Amino acid sequence: MENQKRTTIYDIAKKLNLNASSVSRALNGSSNVSEKTKELILKTAKELNYRQNSIASNLRKGENRTIGVVVPRINQNFFSNVIAGIEEVTYQKGYNLIICQSNESYQREIKCVDTLINQHVSAIFLSISADFEDNEHLKSVGEHQIKLIQFDRVDDELDTFKVLCGNEEASFEAVEHLLTQGYRRIALLEGPQNLNIFRQRKKGYLSALAKHGLSLLPELIVENAWTRELGAAATEKLLALPQPPDAIFASTSDFAALGVLDVAQARGLKVPQELGIIGFSNEAFTEITQPSITTIDQFSKEIGKNVANLYFQKLSKTASSETNKIVSIRPKLIIRGSTLRNGI
Amino acid sequence: MENQKRTTIYDIAKKLNLNASSVSRALNGSSNVSEKTKELILKTAKELNYRQNSIASNLRKGENRTIGVVVPRINQNFFSNVIAGIEEVTYQKGYNLIICQSNESYQREIKCVDTLINQHVSAIFLSISADFEDNEHLKSVGEHQIKLIQFDRVDDELDTFKVLCGNEEASFEAVEHLLTQGYRRIALLEGPQNLNIFRQRKKGYLSALAKHGLSLLPELIVENAWTRELGAAATEKLLALPQPPDAIFASTSDFAALGVLDVAQARGLKVPQELGIIGFSNEAFTEITQPSITTIDQFSKEIGKNVANLYFQKLSKTASSETNKIVSIRPKLIIRGSTLRNGI
DNA sequence: TTGTATGCGTTATCAA
DNA sequence: TTGATAACGCATACAA
Numbered sequence: 001m002e003n004q005k006r007t008t009i010y011d012i013a014k015k016l017n018l019n020a021s022s023v024s025r026a027l028n029g030s031s032n033v034s035e036k037t038k039e040l041i042l043k044t045a046k047e048l049n050y051r052q053n054s055i056a057s058n059l060r061k062g063e064n065r066t067i068g069v070v071v072p073r074i075n076q077n078f079f080s081n082v083i084a085g086i087e088e089v090t091y092q093k094g095y096n097l098i099i100c101q102s103n104e105s106y107q108r109e110i111k112c113v114d115t116l117i118n119q120h121v122s123a124i125f126l127s128i129s130a131d132f133e134d135n136e137h138l139k140s141v142g143e144h145q146i147k148l149i150q151f152d153r154v155d156d157e158l159d160t161f162k163v164l165c166g167n168e169e170a171s172f173e174a175v176e177h178l179l180t181q182g183y184r185r186i187a188l189l190e191g192p193q194n195l196n197i198f199r200q201r202k203k204g205y206l207s208a209l210a211k212h213g214l215s216l217l218p219e220l221i222v223e224n225a226w227t228r229e230l231g232a233a234a235t236e237k238l239l240a241l242p243q244p245p246d247a248i249f250a251s252t253s254d255f256a257a258l259g260v261l262d263v264a265q266a267r268g269l270k271v272p273q274e275l276g277i278i279g280f281s282n283e284a285f286t287e288i289t290q291p292s293i294t295t296i297d298q299f300s301k302e303i304g305k306n307v308a309n310l311y312f313q314k315l316s317k318t319a320s321s322e323t324n325k326i327v328s329i330r331p332k333l334i335i336r337g338s339t340l341r342n343g344i
Numbered sequence: 345m346e347n348q349k350r351t352t353i354y355d356i357a358k359k360l361n362l363n364a365s366s367v368s369r370a371l372n373g374s375s376n377v378s379e380k381t382k383e384l385i386l387k388t389a390k391e392l393n394y395r396q397n398s399i400a401s402n403l404r405k406g407e408n409r410t411i412g413v414v415v416p417r418i419n420q421n422f423f424s425n426v427i428a429g430i431e432e433v434t435y436q437k438g439y440n441l442i443i444c445q446s447n448e449s450y451q452r453e454i455k456c457v458d459t460l461i462n463q464h465v466s467a468i469f470l471s472i473s474a475d476f477e478d479n480e481h482l483k484s485v486g487e488h489q490i491k492l493i494q495f496d497r498v499d500d501e502l503d504t505f506k507v508l509c510g511n512e513e514a515s516f517e518a519v520e521h522l523l524t525q526g527y528r529r530i531a532l533l534e535g536p537q538n539l540n541i542f543r544q545r546k547k548g549y550l551s552a553l554a555k556h557g558l559s560l561l562p563e564l565i566v567e568n569a570w571t572r573e574l575g576a577a578a579t580e581k582l583l584a585l586p587q588p589p590d591a592i593f594a595s596t597s598d599f600a601a602l603g604v605l606d607v608a609q610a611r612g613l614k615v616p617q618e619l620g621i622i623g624f625s626n627e628a629f630t631e632i633t634q635p636s637i638t639t640i641d642q643f644s645k646e647i648g649k650n651v652a653n654l655y656f657q658k659l660s661k662t663a664s665s666e667t668n669k670i671v672s673i674r675p676k677l678i679i680r681g682s683t684l685r686n687g688i
Numbered sequence: 689t690t691g692t693a694t695g696c697g698t699t700a701t702c703a704a
Numbered sequence: 705t706t707g708a709t710a711a712c713g714c715a716t717a718c719a720a
Contacts, residue, residue: 006488006489006713008712008713008714009713009714009715010713010714018690018691019690019691019692020691020713020714020715021690021691021692021693021714021715021716022689022690022691024713024714024715024716025689025690025715025716028715032689032690033689033690034689034690037689037690049484049487049488051458051461051462051488052462052713052714053403053462053464053712053713053714054459054462054463054464055399055402055403055408055463055464055712055713055714056403056696056712056713056714056715057713057714057715058399058696058714059397059399059400059403059695059696059697059698059712059713059714060695060696060713060714060715060716061696061714061715061716062696064399066442073428074424074427074428074431075421075424075425075427075428075645077419080418080419080424081419083418083419083443084417084418084419084445087418087443087444087445091444096442096444096459096463097442097443097444098410098440098441098442098443099427099431099441099442099443100431100435100440100441101428101431114395115398115440117395118395118396118397118398119398119399119440120397120398120399140393143393144350144393144395145350258632283628284627284628284629285628285629285632288602288629288632288633289632290634301419350697352696352697352698353697353698353699354697362706362707363706363707363708364697364698364699364707365698365699365700365706365707365708365709366705366706366707368697368698368699368700369699369705369706372699376705376706377705377706378705378706381705381706396697396698397696397697397698398698399696399697399698400696400697400698400699400712401697401698401699402698402712403696403697403698403711403712403713403714404697404698404699404700404711404712405698405699405700405712406712
């Protein structure tokens with residue numbers, strides 16, 4: 001069995017004194033083949049352990065039912081859920097998925113996209129890396145007749161289909177919730193501003209303050225605090241201010257929010273009474289901490305499903321191709337113990 | 345730019361009044377082509393926005409630098425980390441990854457394997473689904489000259505390369521730790537026994553009891569408790585016994601352990617004083633609960649790296665092909681608050 | 689209903 | 705160093 005060449009349609013044809021084209025037809029369920037020979041072919045195909053060579057088939061047909069997915073990190077909760085959502089849809093459609101991770105590296109993102117183009121995938125679903133610099137590689141996707149759909153972290157300048165999370169609205173809602181609870185000095189942990197998502201979250205924060213007539217206090221904004229450790233460090237810094245904040249919105253992630261909680265508890269600060277905390281993403285642990293952490297659910301799996309559906313939808317209807325280029329998934333504020341000092 | 349056929353090596357050849365084979369040679373960095381024409385070819389290739397068609401190349405060369413990965417769930421922490429580990433190695437080697445999830449379904453697992461065989465992948469890395477029934481589909485992988493490497497959840501009967509987690513030892517160590525801490529009535533939450541990993545964990549539990557002269561109490565073993573809810577239900581049942589356990593080893597998962605903790609706290613049982621708890625997998629949240637949960641780290645990313653390395657290693661050295669067919673990654677008991685009633 | 693011929697884009701072998 | 709040609713395995717237009 002080992003080291004033996006795989007059987008081809010020619011092998012089947014030869015054995016049955018038929019022509020390869022007949023075998024191909026039978027295998028593909030064509031109607032132009034008699035029931036009798038069809039059965040015969042299927043039977044011997046099974047006997048000879050025949051498997052179609054998709055590579056040859058794809059080359060011949062000029063199509064590749066494969067979709068490339070590029071994410072910063074495969075093993076990050078948000079992205080692995082998006083992928084699960086994508087997979088759920090694409091599997092049903094009989095499409096394969098090639099997964100690449102950019103590791104938050106721009107250079108590697110380019111490489112991933114390049115290989116996917118070479119692989120002749122039908123589409124690329126992509127979320128840009130943290131140190132994104134330029135969109136040339138994304139432009140070239142379209143130039144090679146490959147559909148590009150961006151999700152979550154997108155390049156705004158590029159006119160592609162996009163699936164977004166309503167970051168600004170969610171952020172606005174979060175801050176407004178804090179205000180409702182009586183917090184007045186609300187600090188923001190912000191992420192790299194070259195990513196749209198963090199710009200939008202900041203925007204929501206700012207407009208909520210503006211709406212309620214509060215002025216922006218620059219000392220309450222801390223940059224690039226998106227891990228537990230950085231969140232903790234940022235909190236130390238904020239609490240050392242002459243006028244420390246009474247709430248911290250960790251717009252970067254729940255991990256940063258956890259860092260905030262760490263410091264608060266280490267200092268004996270009462271949460272939510274003396275310090276309110278909100279995170280972002282609804283990681284599993286936010287429900288488990290004491291107090292539990294108010295956060296924002298992004299419906300990551302839903303995002304994935306929408307990305308995939310957008311692609312297939314696009315294939316079917318050509319008419320509204322210019323209309324619904326952007327789908328937005330509305331996130332949900334999950335109110336928990338870390339901000340509830342007045343009841344709901 | 346749209347709707348235009350992709351440029352091929354023929355297009356380049358035509359433009360330069362050369363032959364396609366020369367273009368191919370130049371593009372592949374062959375030495376049998378003059379520097380001058382080589383430069384010319386590379387230049388016009390860039391001008392015409394040429395990209396190699398990997399499908400055609402793969403067909404011609406009869407090789408596909410692609411590896412298929414089949415896991416029960418993409419978005420489960422353990423598996424997404426394994427994939428990240430695999431990807432880290434395969435990326436360096438210039439291999440692509442096709443990811444499939446079986447969704448814990450045997451039927452779907454078969455389908456995944458089938459498509460991967462058709463895709464002519466070089467190797468399949470697989471962890472079997474929960475309702476695994478038969479290994480015919482796995483046998484056929486080898487029959488099609490595709491290397492199979494099983495990891496974590498494996499079919500023992502099949503003679504393939506395997507990367508395993510030392511489940512039995514870890515389990516043994518966990519139970520022994522409980523005994524050291526003075527617990528005597530140790531309950532076990534066990535998983536489906538058709539999966540090797542749960543059989544092994546049970547084995548470790550039993551041998552630890554045996555070593556310390558404790559007899560097995562069947563009423564202290566609860567089947568299929570591997571979610572938070574099932575873990576909680578199992579705990580209710582156990583605590584209702586005339587002689588309830590003084591410790592529970594949730595060998596299925598940390599989620600089950602969390603369910604145990606839920607019930608203990610709801611009943612006002614003191615952990616670890618009145619009830620010891622150990623989980624499995626070292627999920628992020630186990631560090632955060634109060635008390636934190638003792639658990640077992642499986643080094644999932646490390647497992648992934650080893651799977652990939654095993655494949656490439658196998659390619660290089662033919663000699664020891666029969667020797668190191670099984671790699672075992674030693675897990676680590678992480679002792680935390682939920683079992684520390686006597687200090688270390 | 690079946691067979692013949694051709695091409696998908698590339699690479700490998702041979703000859704020039 | 706370059707060109708001509710065949711082949712990878714399959715699918716399809718056309719002829720029989």
